Amino acid sequence: MSLLYFEDFPVGEVVEYGDTEVSAVRIKAFAEQFDPQPFHLDENAARDSVAGGLIASGWHTAAMLMRMNCDHFLNRSASQGGPGVEELNWLKPVRPGARLRVRRTTLGARPSASRPELGLVDFAFEVVNQKGEVAMTQKNVAIFKRRPAEGAAR
Amino acid sequence: MSLLYFEDFPVGEVVEYGDTEVSAVRIKAFAEQFDPQPFHLDENAARDSVAGGLIASGWHTAAMLMRMNCDHFLNRSASQGGPGVEELNWLKPVRPGARLRVRRTTLGARPSASRPELGLVDFAFEVVNQKGEVAMTQKNVAIFKRRPAEGAAR
Numbered sequence: 001m002s003l004l005y006f007e008d009f010p011v012g013e014v015v016e017y018g019d020t021e022v023s024a025v026r027i028k029a030f031a032e033q034f035d036p037q038p039f040h041l042d043e044n045a046a047r048d049s050v051a052g053g054l055i056a057s058g059w060h061t062a063a064m065l066m067r068m069n070c071d072h073f074l075n076r077s078a079s080q081g082g083p084g085v086e087e088l089n090w091l092k093p094v095r096p097g098a099r100l101r102v103r104r105t106t107l108g109a110r111p112s113a114s115r116p117e118l119g120l121v122d123f124a125f126e127v128v129n130q131k132g133e134v135a136m137t138q139k140n141v142a143i144f145k146r147r148p149a150e151g152a153a154r
Numbered sequence: 155m156s157l158l159y160f161e162d163f164p165v166g167e168v169v170e171y172g173d174t175e176v177s178a179v180r181i182k183a184f185a186e187q188f189d190p191q192p193f194h195l196d197e198n199a200a201r202d203s204v205a206g207g208l209i210a211s212g213w214h215t216a217a218m219l220m221r222m223n224c225d226h227f228l229n230r231s232a233s234q235g236g237p238g239v240e241e242l243n244w245l246k247p248v249r250p251g252a253r254l255r256v257r258r259t260t261l262g263a264r265p266s267a268s269r270p271e272l273g274l275v276d277f278a279f280e281v282v283n284q285k286g287e288v289a290m291t292q293k294n295v296a297i298f299k300r301r302p303a304e305g306a307a308r
Contacts, residue, residue, distance in 0.1 A: 035220050036224050057220070059217050063213050064188070066188050067187070081204060083244060084242050085241065087240060090237060
């Protein structure tokens with residue numbers, strides 16, 4: 001499979017991918033390490049909380065999105081990373097039994113002004129659950145190498 | 155220890171806390187699950203990459219910040235969660251052997267317009283490494299219960 005470059009992310013493109021099953025075991029394992037709040041750790045405590053039952057840490061959902069992005073396109077791309085995240089919104093709780101997928105929209109793309117061999121792509125990601133509800137949104141800039149000219153050294 | 159409420163986060167306050175050691179083992183364990191890019195997984199591959207050596211996933215750093223926030227204040231607060239993140243910037247790579255701490259600044263605070271029993275606090279977080287460099291910044295709104303009146307039912 002050939003590598004994906006800056007030119008392979010046309011503005012306006014919308015693609016869907018991924019299928020991540022969310023289990024109580026995984027929700028608790030992430031929470032024990034990184035977000036040990038009662039509503040991420042324990043069903044009984046969660047039932048009496050603002051969450052109304054066990055929910056995944058928002059950072060767990062963000063990490064699951066990253067994994068789906070790696071599996072679907074980043075790990076076969078000329079990715080040069082990204083500077084950060086412009087916004088991240090947790091819209092619906094992610095509960096045990098959820099199945100998550102990603103809807104990715106390319107909002108913009110421009111060559112780098114300072115480094116002409118690179119290009120910047122503005123992505124909007126939606127994490128969608130099994131009911132079609134958007135559980136999380138995220139916007140960020142990703143940096144890719146531009147496609148080398150035919151016959152040029154790579 | 156008494157619970158922290160909205161009123162306990164005065165605007166302008168700057169506090170520092172946390173001490174998280176970052177190891178190659180933990181960097182790789184996070185990456186295997188959530189961000190399996192070569193420069194997070196393997197020292198040799200990382201050396202030849204844009205990262206110039208093994209670096210933690212940016213999502214791992216964000217998760218470590220969350221853990222330090224839980225340990226320092228969230229888990230003894232009347233936190234009601236938060237709607238998301240306004241910005242998140244990865245400024246310096248986080249490498250094995252790093253020690254991370256948090257500098258938290260309270261940028262703003264206001265009672266909820268729709269739910270008078272709640273208050274919203276705007277935080278800016280900086281994740282600082284052992285050299286005093288800011289490795290990551292993050293801004294977000296956190297929701298807390300307001301302190302109940304003396305003698306009121308909790």
